[in-house]
Amino acid sequence: EFDGPIETECEDEADVEADDEGVPLRYHWREHLRIGSREAARAVAQATYPAEPVFAECQLHECLRSLLAEGSTLTALDVRGNGFTKADANVLLELVERNDMLVSLNMIPVTVDEAQTCTELVLNGTGVDTVENNGGDDGESYNDEDDPEGEAFCRQALQAQVCRLDEGDGFIFLSLVTPRYFPELKSITLRRLEIPLDATLAHITDALLGLPSVDQLHLSDLRLSSRGAALLLQAVVEMSPRLVCLNGLPLCHLMQLRDAAEGGSVELSSSIEWNDFPLGCMTRLNLWQHASFPQASNAGESTDFRLQGQTLTDVGLRGLCAMLRYFAGQERTPAIGSATRGGPTLGSLVRINLGGNMQISDATVAELCHTLQHPSMGAALRHSLQELSVRSCMRLRSRSAYELLNLVQHIRDVARDSSATAPLGGSLKMINGVDLEGLQALGRTTVGGRASG
Numbered sequence: 326e327f328d329g330p331i332e333t334e335c336e337d338e339a340d341v342e343a344d345d346e347g348v349p350l351r352y353h354w355r356e357h358l359r360i361g362s363r364e365a366a367r368a369v370a371q372a373t374y375p376a377e378p379v380f381a382e383c384q385l386h387e388c389l390r391s392l393l394a395e396g397s398t399l400t401a402l403d404v405r406g407n408g409f410t411k412a413d414a415n416v417l418l419e420l421v422e423r424n425d426m427l428v429s430l431n432m433i434p435v436t437v438d439e440a441q442t443c444t445e446l447v448l449n450g451t452g453v454d455t456v457e458n459n460g461g462d463d464g465e466s467y468n469d470e471d472d473p474e475g476e477a478f479c480r481q482a483l484q485a486q487v488c489r490l491d492e493g494d495g496f497i498f499l500s501l502v503t504p505r506y507f508p509e510l511k512s513i514t515l516r517r518l519e520i521p522l523d524a525t526l527a528h529i530t531d532a533l534l535g536l537p538s539v540d541q542l543h544l545s546d547l548r549l550s551s552r553g554a555a556l557l558l559q560a561v562v563e564m565s566p567r568l569v570c571l572n573g574l575p576l577c578h579l580m581q582l583r584d585a586a587e588g589g590s591v592e593l594s595s596s597i598e599w600n601d602f603p604l605g606c607m608t609r610l611n612l613w614q615h616a617s618f619p620q621a622s623n624a625g626e627s628t629d630f631r632l633q634g635q636t637l638t639d640v641g642l643r644g645l646c647a648m649l650r651y652f653a654g655q656e657r658t659p660a661i662g663s664a665t666r667g668g669p670t671l672g673s674l675v676r677i678n679l680g681g682n683m684q685i686s687d688a689t690v691a692e693l694c695h696t697l698q699h700p701s702m703g704a705a706l707r708h709s710l711q712e713l714s715v716r717s718c719m720r721l722r723s724r725s726a727y728e729l730l731n732l733v734q735h736i737r738d739v740a741r742d743s744s745a746t747a748p749l750g751g752s753l754k755m756i757n758g759v760d761l762e763g764l765q766a767l768g769r770t771t772v773g774g775r776a777s778g
Contacts, residue, residue, distance in 0.1 A: 386416050393420040393427065401429040403452060409493025417493075418500055431494060433501045440506040450517035451488045487548060489519040495528030502532045512541035519548035526553050530560035540577075541570040544602050546636055551684055554638040558605040565606060573597040576606060582615040590615050600633040604644030613651040618674075634679040634714075642689040645677075646696045653701045676712035687724040690715055694728040697753075698735045712755045729756060736761060 392399060404417065421427055427435055432452050434440045490498075502510075513533070520526055526549075533539065542561065549557065561571065568576045573596050582589045593616050597603060607613055618630070632645070677693075679685060697713075715721060715729070736753055754761055 385413060389417055389420055393424045398426060400426055402427060403431055405431050405494045406489040409491050411492055411496045414493035414496040431497055435501065442509060443507055444509050445512040446510060447514040448518065451485050487517045487519050490525050492522055492524045495525035499528040499532045504536055508538065510536060510538050513539055514543040515547060516545045520553060523553060523556065526556050530557060533560055534563060540567050542568055543572055545598050548636060549638060551639040554601045554640040558602055558640055561602050562606055562609055565610060571606060572603050574603045579612045579615050580610060583612055590617050592617050592619055595619055598631050598633060600636060601638055601641035604641045608644040608647040613648060630674040632677065635681045637679060637682060638684040639686055639689045642685055642693060646692050649696050653699060674709050678714045679718060680714045680716045682718045685718055686720055687722055690721060690725040691728045694732045697732060710752050714757055716757050737765060
């Protein structure tokens with residue numbers, strides 16, 4: 326019987342030579358190697374040019390060398406969001422070290438004099454301010470409604486508001502922002518940034534933890550995954566004993582009240598930006614019992630709860646649920662250090678708008694709905710929460726719709742109870758754009774019409 330291909334002595338010698346080099350270069354009927362495949366082309370290229378780097382990497386490094394060559398007058402360079410790896414960042418850092426003209430790299434000062442005296446570091450999106458051009462050299466103003474006929478032009482598509490940070494960008498941040506170069510650094514602001522990779526966050530968190538002089542942190546409008554938000558939150562919690570301000574939250578002061586024997590509470594400012602990090606820190610450090618929210622003033626000053634719903638992740642939504650459960654239970658069990666008005670209240674939470682969120686999942690939306698249905702939610706939110714929206718959240722599936730329907734039915738049943746302790750019956754008026762009062766009135770009209778007929 327014929328069991329397989331007959332290999333000649335020449336083929337055996339060729340196989341031995343290829344195996345000695347570690348790369349099979351044979352082209353025949355064997356299944357693991359096809360003529361014209363990527364594996365075959367890669368094997369030939371590796372054997373022909375074993376030390377030749379990838380063309381794209383060579384081109385990128387050459388571009389960087391041309392930008393920072395001797396005699397260059399470039400003073401500011403921002404390369405964030407270009408897919409830099411750690412190797413690319415090392416090449417760039419070596420070029421920056423030999424350059425005498427560059428002042429700023431990725432919005433970070435690189436000269437010794439500026440770094441030594443820098444007290445505030447701000448990374449705000451792309452760093453490019455939008456300038457409205459109301460007129461050109463010819464005096465004619467541009468009108469968005471007068472686009473050329475037959476052409477598709479969208480100015481907004483050419484204007485980026487959020488900047489992505491890749492692994493190389495995080496490594497540059499870790500290499501430059503150190504206690505040695507920034508001994509006087511007090512405040513760091515990270516705003517309008519997208520950080521999709523955990524490796525990038527690891528570099529950023531290592532840099533933050535290694536800066537003992539930083540006591541103010543502002544994290545706003547960050548595009549993170551739930552895992553990434555948890556990683557960054559853990560770093561913020563470790564920094565909390567020295568953080569005087571976190572998004573406007575007096576974190577260090579609240580921790581001192583928690584640890585003090587006499588307790589006490591602080592009325593929180595309405596300017597706090599509530600996202601994953603203030604909500605997560607307050608929950609993990611058990612600080613809600615020492616906080617109260619401002620009451621509406623007669624002067625018309627806004628006291629709304631500033632919730633960053635579009636960038637919230639599951640981490641922040643769980644923190645929001647923990648906050649709601651705590652303040653809802655104040656009518657039964659007053660906390661240590663309660664305010665003199667009968668305990669901390671949450672009258673400033675008018676709406677929970679999570680519309681357009683790309684990160685929250687069905688599990689946390691279900692937890693929010695169950696929290697709002699709890700009987701103890703009456704006194705805390707009866708006269709404040711009016712709107713709940715989770716529209717256009719791409720990760721939500723049928724479970725969220727089911728939980729929202731149960732919440733609507735719960736509110737309908739509660740509305741029939743005229744008791745003063747009925748939770749949410751007299752406040753929540755709109756869910757996902759649906760007017761609950763109008764829906765109930767329509768239901769009564771329909772039932773009445775059938776009965777009379």
